[in-house]
Structures are given as structure tokens and as C-alpha cells.
Amino acid sequence: MCGIVGYIGPRPVLPILIGGLKKLEYRGYDSSGCAAVTPDNTMLVFKAKGKVSNLEEKTKECQQPCTLGIAHTRWATHGIPSETNAHPHLSQSGNLAIVHNGIIENYATLRDQLRKRGYTFKSETDTEVLVQLIEYIMNIRHSDLATSVRSALRLCIGAYAIAVVDRRVPTQMVAARKSSPLAIGIGKENGEFFIASDASPIAEYTNRIVYLNDEDVALIEQGKELQIENLHSGSVDYEIKEVDLDLTMLDKGGFPHFMLKEIFDQPTVLKDCMRGRIIERDGSLRVVLSAVEQHKQRLVSARRFTIVSCGTSWHAGLIGKQLIEHFCRIHTEVAYASEYRYNDVVVDPDEVVIAISQSGETADTLAAIEIAKKHGAMVFGIVNSVGSSIARQTDTGTYVHIGPEIGVASTKAFTGQVTVLAMLALALGHERGTVDHEEYEEVLRELTRIPDKIDHILRQNDRIRDMARIFTYAHNCLYLGRGWNYPVALEGALKLKEISYIHAEGYPAAEMKHGPIALIDQDMPVIFIATHHRLYQKIISNMQEVLSRKGRIFAIVTEGDEQVRNMCAEVIEVPDTLACLEPLLTVIPLQLLSYHVAVAKQLNVDQPRNLAKSVTVE
Numbered sequence: 001m002c003g004i005v006g007y008i009g010p011r012p013v014l015p016i017l018i019g020g021l022k023k024l025e026y027r028g029y030d031s032s033g034c035a036a037v038t039p040d041n042t043m044l045v046f047k048a049k050g051k052v053s054n055l056e057e058k059t060k061e062c063q064q065p066c067t068l069g070i071a072h073t074r075w076a077t078h079g080i081p082s083e084t085n086a087h088p089h090l091s092q093s094g095n096l097a098i099v100h101n102g103i104i105e106n107y108a109t110l111r112d113q114l115r116k117r118g119y120t121f122k123s124e125t126d127t128e129v130l131v132q133l134i135e136y137i138m139n140i141r142h143s144d145l146a147t148s149v150r151s152a153l154r155l156c157i158g159a160y161a162i163a164v165v166d167r168r169v170p171t172q173m174v175a176a177r178k179s180s181p182l183a184i185g186i187g188k189e190n191g192e193f194f195i196a197s198d199a200s201p202i203a204e205y206t207n208r209i210v211y212l213n214d215e216d217v218a219l220i221e222q223g224k225e226l227q228i229e230n231l232h233s234g235s236v237d238y239e240i241k242e243v244d245l246d247l248t249m250l251d252k253g254g255f256p257h258f259m260l261k262e263i264f265d266q267p268t269v270l271k272d273c274m275r276g277r278i279i280e281r282d283g284s285l286r287v288v289l290s291a292v293e294q295h296k297q298r299l300v301s302a303r304r305f306t307i308v309s310c311g312t313s314w315h316a317g318l319i320g321k322q323l324i325e326h327f328c329r330i331h332t333e334v335a336y337a338s339e340y341r342y343n344d345v346v347v348d349p350d351e352v353v354i355a356i357s358q359s360g361e362t363a364d365t366l367a368a369i370e371i372a373k374k375h376g377a378m379v380f381g382i383v384n385s386v387g388s389s390i391a392r393q394t395d396t397g398t399y400v401h402i403g404p405e406i407g408v409a410s411t412k413a414f415t416g417q418v419t420v421l422a423m424l425a426l427a428l429g430h431e432r433g434t435v436d437h438e439e440y441e442e443v444l445r446e447l448t449r450i451p452d453k454i455d456h457i458l459r460q461n462d463r464i465r466d467m468a469r470i471f472t473y474a475h476n477c478l479y480l481g482r483g484w485n486y487p488v489a490l491e492g493a494l495k496l497k498e499i500s501y502i503h504a505e506g507y508p509a510a511e512m513k514h515g516p517i518a519l520i521d522q523d524m525p526v527i528f529i530a531t532h533h534r535l536y537q538k539i540i541s542n543m544q545e546v547l548s549r550k551g552r553i554f555a556i557v558t559e560g561d562e563q564v565r566n567m568c569a570e571v572i573e574v575p576d577t578l579a580c581l582e583p584l585l586t587v588i589p590l591q592l593l594s595y596h597v598a599v600a601k602q603l604n605v606d607q608p609r610n611l612a613k614s615v616t617v618e
């Protein structure tokens with residue numbers, strides 16, 4: 001998704017902008033651009049299609065000492081990826097430049113009105129309409145930049161994070177947000193400021209961050225105090241947060257891709273996720289989540305839980321439903337946030353809505369939260385990005401704490417989310433008395449063993465890489481699992497399609513006979529998750545159905561399994577664990593499999609086509 005970077009201060013601006021855009025590359029983009037203002041009031045604009053390194057090449061020639069600038073990575077929404085449509089966009093006079101994330105929904109109406117007043121447009125973007133509107137207001141009202149931006153935004157419907165500069169005033173920048181994140185870093189040198197879509201481009205310069213709230217407009221002037229006004233409520237008393245982002249976590253750490261690093265990070269980050277939450281005292285274990293401690297009454301007496309999320313986080317939610325129903329005996333629904341936001345939902349005020357999001361910025365999930373709150377439900381966030389919009393808009397919650405996830409395909413966030421859901425279900429079940437003490441301790445004990453078991457699976461990486469070659473020739477794959485492993489089948493299929501572009505479907509194994517069985521032939525690999533648990537024999541029957549249609553079976557099995565092995569072209573073993581925690585293990589080989597298929601096909605693993613890391617448009 002698009003990314004914004006900006007700087008004002010004594011340092012040369014272009015290296016800061018380019019460096020910042022590189023830190024945002026993980027969000028996904030198709031073009032980039034930047035604008036810098038020289039001390040003699042010239043606006044320099046550079047744009048390039050493709051990688052930020054192409055933009056960097058173009059800026060290298062520039063010798064001008066600019067100290068104010070804005071930059072952007074664009075992921076096309078209105079208009080094709082091209083230099084013309086890339087940001088920044090200039091106003092008619094060339095005095096103003098803007099970068100924008102989000103969508104101005106009424107841009108066509110505004111553009112028609114501006115055209116009638118003599119404005120012409122070079123690009124197909126909604127963003128160019130916004131900068132022209134700001135200039136139009138500035139001209140007719142003779143207002144300053146901040147006032148004109150505020151007036152223009154009042155006329156806009158939609159979502160935005162923007163930064164605007166005026167070449168005539170090289171000491172100031174105006175930034176604003178609505179439904180799209182924007183952070184302002186208060187620098188250490190001579191009144192400097194940084195802005196960015198998240199804290200990662202800012203972290204190497206300062207940890208003092210102000211997060212704008214919806215409809216806040218900031219006037220950022222070098223050497224002066226930051227001023228923020230809300231479009232409706234006027235002057236804002238903002239809070240400066242000290243955010244500690246571990247910069248080493250943003251590096252690939254010797255791995256060829258972020259995705260592989262993040263798969264291998266899982267044993268470590270899951271320990272981080274449980275640290276301080278699963279506590280051993282006098283030989284017995286307890287789980288303590290501060291959100292549960294603070295809101296015990298409301299959570300324990302909830303009549304129903306509804307989980308809202310998207311994509312991989314939705315798959316984690318399906319496991320969360322089973323965990324909550326099993327340990328807490330509370331009815332739990334799982335909804336796609338994108339559907340929930342527009343459905344005529346029935347929300348009980350005694351209900352708790354759980355929003356799961358890695359990025360904390362997913363527009364659909366944010367909208368679902370708003371609906372749930374409007375109906376009086378308590379909203380509990382399970383979010384990874386600290387200080388993100390979802391983290392701030394939920395009533396309470398638990399951070400996943402698995403560090404930034406950079407690879408577009410989500411891996412460690414999934415296992416982190418499932419780990420948090422397991423801790424939450426156990427904590428609530430314990431409070432409600434719906435889980436007996438022995439089982440509670442047994443599951444907690446096993447949860448603490450999961451990182452080592454994942455480590456063990458990761459040692460099969462080379463074998464999985466060899467097996468992946470077979471899949472590079474496939475056009476379709478079927479992933480089948482049951483019970484706790486049905487969501488893992490969905491997640492395995494999603495991982496394969498998003499980075500290897502091979503069509504894959506996940507199904508509950510017994511559903512296969514109701515349709516997908518028609519697809520089975522010798523060319524379609526079928527992957528079963530066939531571990532030793534309650535439905536093991538049933539899964540074996542499902543495998544027989546595939547074999548009798550000449551299907552080729554690959555399976556994830558429990559260590560030591562011989563029966564399934566004899567039915568398969570290949571098996572990958574995972575250590576035995578409790579059924580409810582199996583998804584934390586069975587998903588690992590599937591993550592590695594998709595990774596190696598994409599690498600074998602020489603695809604861009606970390607930034608697959610058409611995908612963005614954080615989906616801030618609906």
C-alpha cells in the first residue's frame with residue numbers, strides 16, 4: 001500500500017526521503033516520487049516507475065541543498081502505474097506539491113467543479129484533484145497553507161494521509177490524516193521533523209513520535225512547536241509517544257528474503273509473544289494478560305464473541321473460534337471484516353468483538369470496529385503494530401509482539417495471533433471455570449514447548465525445498481484438513497496462491513466429495529494435513545478417495561506415522577502436540593513450501609504482484 005515520507009530540517013533532504021521510502025518498500029508499490037524545495041523557492045520533482053532504486057538514480061544528479069521535501073511510494077488505485085500518475089502531484093501554478101495515501105471518493109465531482117473554474121489535470125488521480133482544490137481555496141480566500149488544506153479536506157469524502165508543501169514557504173509542511181495512518185517524528189537537530197506512514201523510516205532519527213488522529217491537520221514548521229488542529233474540534237493537545245522500534249528487526253538478518261527470515265524467526269518471536277504472560281510460580285503455570293485483568297468482568301460475562309479480520313488474520317480467527325468455544329464454552333462467530341461492515345449485523349451489547357490485524361491499519365477491519373462500537377459492543381484488539389490505528393481504536397487488547405512483519409505474505413503474524421488467541425481463551429476459560437485446572441496447565445506447558453518444536457520442523461527446510469520443485473509445474477493445488485487443521489488448509493492455500501501465483505483451494509477434507517473431487521487427476525497435487533488426532537481415520541478415508549482417482553498426495557503427518565506415509569508421494573513430519581495447538585506446527589511446512597515454490601519460479605517473494613502489506617483502502 002502507498003507510503004509517505006517527509007522531512008523538514010537542517011539535513012540534506014533527498015537521502016532522508018529515499019532512505020525512508022526504502023523502509024516502506026515492504027508495503028508494496030508500483031512507482032515512487034519525491035518533491036524537494038530549494039532555499040531559493042524552486043520545487044524539484046522526481047518520479048520513477050518500479051523500484052525506489054530507480055528514483056534514487058534520478059535524484060543522484062541533484063546538487064541543490066534542499067531541506068524540505070515529501071516523498072511517496074504509490075500502489076495504483078486511480079489510473080495505471082506510470083510516472084504521470086506517480087506522486088507528488090503539483091497544483092496548477094506549480095507552487096504546491098502533495099503526496100497522498102487513500103482515496104478521495106468524491107474526486108470526480110470536485111474535478112468537474114474545478115474544470116469549470118479553468119483548472120486542467122495532467123493525471124488520472126484523485127490526489128491531483130485535492131492539490132488543485134487546495135490551491136483554488138488559497139487563491140480565492142487568500143488563506144495560508146494550513147487553513148486552505150483544512151478547508152479543502154472538509155469538502156472531501158474518503159480516506160487520506162497527506163503531506164503538502166508550498167515552494168514559497170520552504171520552512172513549513174502541512175500533514176493530515178483520515179482513516180490512513182501518519183506519524184510525525186520530532187527530531188533531535190535544530191527543530192527538525194520527519195513524517196511517515198509508520199514509524200520505521202523515522203526510527204533511525206528519533207523515537208519521539210506523534211500519531212495523528214482522524215481529521216487532524218498538523219502544521220509542521222522547522223524550529224517551531226508542532227501545531228495540530230482537528231477539522232471539527234479545533235486545537236489538539238497531542239501526546240508525544242516514545243516508540244522503541246528495534247532497527248535490527250528491519251534487516252533480513254542474512255536470509256535471502258524477509259519471508260524466509262520471518263518463517264525462521266517464529267521460535268524466537270513466539271517466545272517474545274508469551275514472555276511475561278505465561279508465568280511459572282512454584283512449579284505451576286498461569287497466563288496473565290493485562291487486558292483480561294483490567295476488563296475481567298465484561299470479558300468473562302460476554303454472551304458471544306465475534307471475531308472480525310481479513311485474510312491470514314481471518315484464518316487465525318477461525319482457530320480462535322475453536323479455542324474460545326472449546327475452553328470458554330462461549331458461542332463465537334468469525335466474520336470477514338469487509339462483509340461485517342456492510343451487513344445488517346445483529347450486535348448484542350453484551351458481546352465482545354475481537355479485531356485481529358497484523359498491520360493494525362486494515363481499512364475493512366477498522367470499519368468493522370466502528371460498527372461494533374456504534375452498537376455498544378466492547379472491542380478487543382489483537383494487533384501486532386504498536387500504536388497503529390486499530391490498536392488505538394479498540395477498547396482494550398493484547399499486542400502480538402512478534403516484531404515488524406515485512407514480507408507481504410504473512411507468516412509469523414499468523415502463529416503469533418494464534419498464540420495470543422490460545423492465551424486469551426485459556427485466561428478466560430480459567431476465569432469462567434470452563435477449563436479444568438489440569439487441562440489449563442497442560443495446554444500452557446505445551447504452548448511453551450511450541451517454539452522448540454517449530455525449530456525442529458525448520459530443520460527440514462532443505463527437504464521441503466526439494467519437494468517444492470514438484471509444485472512449480474502445477475496449475476492447481478488442493479489443501480485439505482479437518483477440525484483444528486481446516487483453517488491451516490485455508491492458510492496453506494492462500495500462501496501458495498499469493499506468492500507463487502498457483503491456483504490453490506483450501507477445504508475441510510470431508511467437503512471434497514461435495515464438489516472439488518471432480519478436479520482430482522494425476523496432475524493436481526493434493527496436500528493433506530493428516531496428523532494423529534480425533535479425525536485421523538476419517539482423513540485416511542478422504543485420502544483413499546483421492547488415491548482411487550489417481551490423485552497425488554502430499555501430507556503433513558505426526559512424527560513416526562507409517563500408515564499415511566505409505567499412501568503419499570511425500571510426507572513432512574511434525575512433532576506431536578495437543579490437537580488444539582497443532583495449527584502452530586502444521587502451518588510451518590506449508591509456509592516453507594510456498595516460499596520455496598515461489599523462489600523456484602523466480603518470483604518476487606517479498607513483494608508479490610498486486611499485493612500490498614497493509615491494505616488501507618476498502
Ligand code: F6R
Pocket residue numbers: 310311312313314356357358359360361362365408409410411494498613614615
Ligand atoms: C496474507 C496477508 C493478508 C493479510 C490481510 C489482513 O498473507 O498478509 O491476507 O492477512 O490483508 O491484514 P492485517 O492482519 O494487517 O489486518
